[in-house]
Amino acid sequence: MSILVRNLPKSFTQENLEDLFIEFGTIASCDLVMDEASGLSKGFGFVEMSTQEETDKAIERLNAKVIEGKKIRVKWSNQEKKQAEAIASAPAPKRDIPEDVWGTARNASERENDAE
Numbered sequence: 001m002s003i004l005v006r007n008l009p010k011s012f013t014q015e016n017l018e019d020l021f022i023e024f025g026t027i028a029s030c031d032l033v034m035d036e037a038s039g040l041s042k043g044f045g046f047v048e049m050s051t052q053e054e055t056d057k058a059i060e061r062l063n064a065k066v067i068e069g070k071k072i073r074v075k076w077s078n079q080e081k082k083q084a085e086a087i088a089s090a091p092a093p094k095r096d097i098p099e100d101v102w103g104t105a106r107n108a109s110e111r112e113n114d115a116e
Helices: 014-022 052-062 079-089 101-115
Strands: 002-006 027-034 041-049 073-076
Touching (some): 002 014, 002 052, 014 052, 041 052, 052 073
Antiparallel strands (some): 002 041, 002 073, 027 041
């Protein structure tokens, strides 16, 4: 699974990003997103480590690390997607609705009117 790295300095290069992760294991892929107009980093990139253990270790050790005065953010790149899938696949909670819900509401109103 891919790691999202955010809040990187604009001066960061592909090589800098690789150097940041290489100590945690084998890098399967590494992509720093660049601004075509300026040629500078857009401040985020994606890294994929070869194993789950390497991925977890890199996220744990690099999240909130300060680089050139900026605190970087490191997390699973598809975290929101995984959460949405989990919510969508979970069964909806059972609701206990009376068969004659409107009749029950009318009966309560009628009782209030009768009491007056």
